[in-house]
Amino acid sequence: xxxEVFSGETAPEGDGWEQDPDTLDTWFSSGMWPFSTLxxxxxxxxxxxxxxxxxxxxxxxxxxxxxxxxxxxxxxxDTVPFRDVYIxxxxxxxxxxxxxxxxxxxxxxxxxIARYGTDxxxxxLLSGVSPGNDTRFYEEKVESAQHLVNxxxxxxRYIFGQVxxxxxxxxxxxxxxxxxxxxxxxxxxxxxxTKKLESFDFSSAAEELRDFTGNDFADWYLEIAKIExxxxxxxxxxxxxLLVLWHPFIPFVTEEIWKRFNIGEFLMVHEWPQKQGGYxxxxxxxxMKHLQNVIVAIRxxxxxxxxxxxxxxxxxxxxxxxxxxLDEQKDLxxxxxxxxxxxxxxxxxxxxxxxxxxxxxxxxxxLLEGLMDKEAERGRLAKExxxxxxxxxxxxxxxxxxxxxxxxxxxVVEGIKETYVQTKERIQKLEEQVKRLEG
Numbered sequence: 021x022x023x024e025v026f027s028g029e030t031a032p033e034g035d036g037w038e039q040d041p042d043t044l045d046t047w048f049s050s051g052m053w054p055f056s057t058l059x060x061x062x063x064x065x066x067x068x069x070x071x072x073x074x075x076x077x078x079x080x081x082x083x084x085x086x087x088x089x090x091x092x093x094x095x096x097x098d099t100v101p102f103r104d105v106y107i108x109x110x111x112x113x114x115x116x117x118x119x120x121x122x123x124x125x126x127x128x129x130x131x132x133i134a135r136y137g138t139d140x141x142x143x144x145l146l147s148g149v150s151p152g153n154d155t156r157f158y159e160e161k162v163e164s165a166q167h168l169v170n171x172x173x174x175x176x177r178y179i180f181g182q183v184x185x186x187x188x189x190x191x192x193x194x195x196x197x198x199x200x201x202x203x204x205x206x207x208x209x210x211x212x213x214t215k216k217l218e219s220f221d222f223s224s225a226a227e228e229l230r231d232f233t234g235n236d237f238a239d240w241y242l243e244i245a246k247i248e249x250x251x252x253x254x255x256x257x258x259x260x261x262l263l264v265l266w267h268p269f270i271p272f273v274t275e276e277i278w279k280r281f282n283i284g285e286f287l288m289v290h291e292w293p294q295k296q297g298g299y300x301x302x303x304x305x306x307x308m309k310h311l312q313n314v315i316v317a318i319r320x321x322x323x324x325x326x327x328x329x330x331x332x333x334x335x336x337x338x339x340x341x342x343x344x345x346l347d348e349q350k351d352l353x354x355x356x357x358x359x360x361x362x363x364x365x366x367x368x369x370x371x372x373x374x375x376x377x378x379x380x381x382x383x384x385x386x387l388l389e390g391l392m393d394k395e396a397e398r399g400r401l402a403k404e405x406x407x408x409x410x411x412x413x414x415x416x417x418x419x420x421x422x423x424x425x426x427x428x429x430x431x432v433v434e435g436i437k438e439t440y441v442q443t444k445e446r447i448q449k450l451e452e453q454v455k456r457l458e459g
Contacts, residue, residue: 051088054101070097074104074220079152082107106220109154111145116156132162139270140166146269147226168230169273172266175238176277179259182245183252186280192257197349198244199254201308205236206258207295213265214292226269233262240312247355261293307345311353313379314346318357321375321386324400332360336374339382340366346382368452377404378449380442398454405450408443415440 031037049056054075058066071093077086086105093101112118113125120126132141143165149155180186194200209232216225237258245251260281267274267287278287318335327333335357337346343366346353350362374385375397418424418436425433 047084047088050085051092052096054089054093055097070101071099072102074106075102076106076108078110079107080110104220107152109149109152112154112156114156114158116154127157132159136162136166137169137273139169139273142271143168143226143269146222147230149223151221151223168234169270171234171238172262172270173273173277175233175242176259176263176280178242179255180280183256185252186282187256188260188281188283189253189257192253194254196248197304197308197311197345198241198248198352199251200304202236202241202254202258203296204304205232206261207297210261210265210293211295214295217268222269229262229266229269233266237262243356244352247351263287264290264293307342310342310380310382311345311349314382314384315353315357317377317379317384318353318359318386321377321384322358325375325386325388327386327388330358332358334361334387335359336363336365336371336385336387337382338365338368338385341381376401376453378446378453381445383449383453401450401454405447405454408447408450412440412443412447415443 052060054072055066055070058070060066060070075086075089089101093099110118113123113127117123117125129141140162144162145155147165148161192199192203194203209228212228213225216222216228241258242255245255263274263278264287271288275287278290283290314337318333321327322333335353337343337353339346343364347364350364353359353362368383371385371387373387373389375388376383376385378384415436419433419440
């Protein structure tokens with residue numbers, strides 16, 4: 021007819037109108053979706069994939085769609101169409117409004133994909149979202165996800181460019197503290213991501229992967245590998261498993277990287293990694309964390325005292341407990357903190373013209389001969405001491421709160437007790453540094 025005509029309970033005016041005899045309610049056909057799309061009643065896909073394991077949908081169509089799928093499957097097949105239903109919220113615009121034609125606030129996903137890539141859009145919608153809650157769409161979040169995807173791509177390119185040959189590695193033997201640490205972290209990551217995916221906690225799983233990829237693997241282990249070298253097997257071993265773990269979130273880029281392993285099968289059907297075990301020893305995590313904190317502390321002292329980025333410095337570390345470990349890892353301290361001369365002591369000694377801080381049980385001294393502003397260093401130490409004393413008081417109050425200690429898990433309480441002891445030791449060392457500075 022060439023124009024919009026409203027059809028109500030009575031026939032529209034004019035000739036030539038005929039009621040469609042095959043019209044059903046939209047949700048009637050949607051209710052049969054779990055089996056009608058699989059070649060029901062006799063198709064092979066129907067026999068293989070019905071009923072399925074789970075379904076996802078927005079909360080606004082639970083009765084309209086989910087209830088009808090359950091009812092129709094029960095009526096026609098005497099079974100439910102799926103066992104689990106993941107209920108997600110709605111994606112709204114940046115102002116919290118529903119996307120609608122009347123508001124003209126719709127966003128074409130193809131336009132977003134053209135700018136940032138399909139994987140970036142996918143990660144942005146899966147991460148940083150509380151299950152079941154609405155989320156707002158920000159293009160900046162997609163851009164951030166694009167940076168993550170690019171980082172994974174660049175990590176892979178770097179590793180492929182460093183190793184002699186790209187091959188699958190089924191088993192590795194750690195040779196250094198850093199090797200043990202990254203393999204232990206990978207084991208923990210595999211267990212956590214698996215557990216969270218099985219419980220449909222997609223956002224939290226993505227954040228675990230993001231932290232390991234950007235922090236543990238890229239910022240630390242790859243830099244350590246440049247110093248310790250001969251780590252082809254471990255780099256390939258970690259990368260292969262990391263690609264599998266990322267694949268549900270970043271399917272296209274991980275599949276492209278996967279081709280370099282020349283395994284002969286798609287990543288999407290490759291076996292899921294399993295926790296290996298046997299890499300972690302009792303003090304491994306604490307030792308590596310302490311080493312990292314010492315390196316970061318030296319970097320911070322350099323920055324706070326305006327030491328040029330390319331200039332190598334002289335550092336003294338004093339620690340009765342960690343002296344042996346720090347001595348064993350001195351090459352990493354030299355390389356990662358740009359240290360030229362490193363002295364490691366188990367007992368304190370008088371040092372002049374130094375900037376200092378305390379990391380756990382280790383005192384860190386950066387020689388600033390001729391560069392040091394004693395008044396500024398005194399003020400910085402006083403601020404650190406004030407913050408440490410406040411933290412000690414808050415921690416002590418928490419431990420003296422019987423209502424808290426009686427209800428909190430024993431592991432949490434023990435952790436707070438350990439932190440309290442470390443803070444008291446830190447305060448003592450800071451007070452000693454202040455006294456030495458005042459001479």
